[in-house]
Amino acid sequence: MKKLFNKYLWTLFSIFFVIAFIIFIVGESVIRENETNINYGFGIDPYKQVTGEDEEVVNDYPSDFLKADGTLDDVAMRKNSMAVSEAAAAEGAVLLWNENGALPLKEHAKISFFGVSSKPKNYLYIGHGSGHVTVTTTDFPDLKAQFESEQKFTVNPTLLNSYPDTQAYAILSNPNGDDNHYREFTVNERAWNTVATSSVSASFKDYGDAAIYIISRTGAEDGDTWFDTSKNTPDRHIEDNYLDLTKNEADTLEALCELKKNGTFSSVILVLNTGTPMQMKNIVKYDIDACLFAGMGGNASFAALYDVMSGKVSPSGRLVDTYAYDGNSAPSSVNTGAFEFTKYGSLPAENRGGNSYNHAYIVYEEGIYVGYRYYETRYADAVMGSGNASSSAGVVAGSGNWKYQDEVKFPFGYGISYTNFGYSDFKVTKSGSDYNVSVTVENKGNVAAKTPVQIYLQKPYTDYDREKGIEKSAIELVGYTKTGLLEPGKKQTVTVTVPEYEFKTYDSYGEKTYILEKGDYYLATGFDAHDALNNILALRGYDAEDGMVDSLGASAAGDASFAYAANVKQDDFTKYSVAPADSRVKVTNQFDNADILLYPGTADQRDAVTYLSRKDWAGTYPEAPVSLEARNRTFVTDMQYSATVETDPDAVMPKYGEVTNPAGRLNLVNMKGLSYSDEHWENLLDQLTWEETITICGVGNHVISACPSVASPPVLAYDGPAGVREKVPKDVGTSMAFPGGVLLASTWNEEAVEEVCKAFGNELIHAGVGELYGTGAGIHRSVYGGRNWEYFSEDPFISGRTLTAEVKGLQGKGAIVNIKHFALNDQEIYRCGTTTWANEQAIREIYLKAFEPAVTEGNANGVMSSLNRIGCVWAGKHKGLLTNVLRDEWGFIGLVETDSASGLYMRLVDARAEAIVAGNDLWLRGNSNGELWTGYENNATVACALRESAHRILYTVLNSAAMDGVGNNTKWVYETPWYYSVITAGQIVTGVLSGIGIAMAVASFVLPLRKKKGGKS
């Protein structure tokens, strides 16, 4: 009895189970609030579809790969994904130089692969971040098996086996302990003396036909590549720059070139396995015979590499970024990085753990001069002797005066082949307002190959431009196509249509709309942007004596026969001042609040910014990062997490949960075929309850919630754009990584890109995923952008064309595609809430232009609003961006979803109210209580906006593959997830045990007292 009534034991017992009981009780409410997050974590879909056996169901987007019994054929589908990826990855590879016939490899060559990336687990198939797809390296042959697959080559096994299986790169999160959202990367190449051990060196001679060295560089969400990584890496970079060689890599290249000199190797070939341009200045110091940009090819990387290096495919990719000797020679690099206001007033508290960076800014001081627009325009002005272009301002890789050939190694659009192409018969004809540009391409070599045909435009730089602060690039891509496979000696005439729409310019400070100026507009072709510019300069009367150089920096003149001048006789400031899709919509400034020269909140610091101008390169080249303060009252007010929602006096509270359709309840499937503006939508929306409305808009962590009242299905959503992340088709069991965005854009082949994305769409169907958080079309504002690998290019035109092709491919298979990150989210540091400053011309002509055709031509059905602020306003509540431009000007019909909404400025109730009114429809966030428009239940403006957002979401779902398998009577029944049973059981068990424990503890205290009183022992 004494042991049974041990009061200490029972007290401890009680404490233990009371705590457990409290955890289970509190845990239940926490779990209910985070149910969507938990479901995503456990892969639970709580809604079960109930469809009658003989019911007719929608089947708009069937898989292209079905077995005879009608079930999904995962294996055939994956085989197709691999095949189209291999073709595209091979077509995107860019041959940068090829001396001494180093490539293609000679048949029966014995070759040696160098570098940690030669091992399958070290190669970078794709970059990092949420777009990353885990590649299962056993899904495809490794380099040795691949290169020996057709018995054409033999690979040095001793060398390959000497490299570690897992070593290549490492990601260090916040290595300096500052939680400001960045990562650093290490290369971890092996030191040469550990590679060339005596036993391994002995194998070189026997496999000496080619030394192939693979160098890899990643990039990531939250991981820009501009950081000085040297202090954290065992293999320091020569320039303390991740995009330069590390010392170990340089040692390896030097040793390989020495081994070539002494006859051990016949050639040295460098393979760049990267998603952003590497710094070239140290690479070019070595006597490397050939250099191939292989990009990130996903699962098909090794197959594509083999196709190109073996000569099965002649390289036809062309660069989509300028390859500079030094990445810092781009003016944007001056204002790339982490910048915080030097002084600030009462800004919201910095909440780094809550992903709200309220003290950061980034200024696009370079304006439109991004990538080649800077290098080529400055070159043109240097040739023409204007704008102080030859001054020393901005000299980085060179010395003395600025020279194009000192700063640029390979221009935008550059690339060579195993054959040579000749152009002839360049013609431009006008048809209506379109210019049809045709040219005949002849394969003058001995190998069948394709080649892109690039068409560029030069607009006139007028006195009006100088007066109004309008900038004009000396060259811009306005069209391209790709030839078919041309056999040696064969010709093909291709035609590219350039609409006059491309001639327009945005006038931020004068007319505040698009204008068409009088003057000469030059259309030209060339093997790359620089070559085309030279052809225009030749037509304008300039030659080598004026300092012209060819694409590789040698003195040269252009060829005027490949340029054409189209004269516009009159200024026309009205023609393009209305939206093409709807002439009632006036196109005018929407981003004055992001321009330091126009925003009232920066009225006290207009001098802080000097936009780069070709009026005076020397006087406007950014010498140091912009220094901004945040003290002005307007500025500080606009930075607050919430403001008052503008009330719409005409707004009327919607109906909730009412069946108003005269013929009875409507299900979403009944709306099939009806337009967005069909009146029956009002009846359908009347059926939604308030809870359903706020849930479908506000709770969207990797799902679009189901609405039982209208029988709308839940839609699973996963990250892109490299492939379907996490969810895998059952019969293949692994993920498929498709080639990265840069490599796809480098194909200059929209059909190939669309084909890849059609395969991607099939992967989504087979994985049961309806929505993709991708694909991306941010601009490579600098080479250091962490997500450059998943975006496309420094050029908005090819970015827009590639994005459009991707959207067509994916949506053709019924996917909901959230093109991202909209907009001005071009670096990762402080991306959660950083203020972004740029002028309207740059915003529209560079950053929005990449998205525009995907909406106007590709009919994109989804957009992801970005995490940054535009000016002081979060992109997700920027009405000018999401409503006035996206919807009104471009005619977007679809849903706008936030990026991961963890920042306070995105998810607090008032911020949500403002954002829903501004045009953001859906929140990528799983929490369901407290934040969801609480207090706005009776606010007609917000309620109407929520209803409209629900309309957009349901319309998008209706026209997607998510409706396949749904019939007129299909219902979505919520089944309580299993973990609630665990919680309930835990509550009962711990509750009972707590009770027993407390009772026994009390008893063990009381009984001895009673015994004592009773005098019993």
Add this chain to the structure above:
Amino acid sequence: MKKKKHWGFFAGLCGVFAFYLTVAFVALGLILGRIEAETNGQANLFGTWWQVAIFVLDLLCVLGMAAFIVLSVLSRKRMAKVNGGDVMEVADEKAV
């Protein structure tokens, strides 16, 4: 007669807290790891100050538990010497 200190009880109390703090520490690591995996990052068990605080508290509880167990054993021995026999229950009764 020396009054008995209830070191065993304190050891048990520390053990209870150590148990929950350990569970919290591991669970947080798993949850944060899952969240980080969304962006392909890696969560650190000591990534935030409160993770460190939980760990330190956990450690203190474990150390406290060990210390109290030692004290409890020593106390038993001492009581055994003082009372010359069976300690626990007798001492308990007398202490009330």
